Amino acid sequence: MEIKELGHLVLYVKDIAASAHFYGEVLGWRRIAPPTGGESLGGAGIALFAADSGRTHHELLLIEVGERAAPIPAGRRLGLYHFGLKIGDSDDELREAVQRLREAGVPILGATDHHVSHSLYIADPDGNEIELYVDVPGVDWRSDPSLVLAPPKPLRL
Template structure:
């Protein structure tokens, strides 16, 4: 039998290479609403929600004044931020829209509702909320039957 990760395992944080630390901090603090908890001079910053030591690390160690990777390259597709419920997701979306951030897409996946956009460095971001696991669509064999249906952003924003 192969090794299986402990069911209590969670993704703790993401660390992103950015070209301009001040611009990245402003985006994650002012648009996404994370708190700046620590800086390492002009090279790195750590942000969090709810007092955690950090959910997001930003650094310019290998990327200062750099460019996003082009199409056809490997790397992070997106980082996803899970909101506790639909009203919290709606408030986050309203802030993103108010900041003028272009939305790349939105989907109802059956198990979750998700909105996709990019940070100033081109890193993909997903903001989403999970439905209760009892509501998740399943096939006859019990496996998930996730979908990629349209998500009504106007209806979601009405809950902000």
């Protein structure tokens, strides 16, 4: 077996409307289904998203589990730490993201220079951490993979 690419991500969410707004309106993912409210998967509200690139049929599926679901525990734990979303190829695009996040009232948890990429860290309405990043132009990490493990430093935009 050989993994060809990361296909999609499925997240359980408390409130489908709030999460669909966050991923669709704030982060700008294209909502592909359901086109209107009311559709469900086994009685749960759902929302399906894809990037405009058309790379695959869907990249994110949200499934509503309601307010009584257990929250993500704080601190070091097993499971998902964060997932990364590439939003462009320049720091100007990161600056635009900062402005959009501020306008939407989304706190920025951190900003990091990873040498091969520049990243902002945020959380969705359920506390899932998300890395929004751009690749640094001119960095040839394919020829020198050790660059990926270089110690990170604070990012100054």
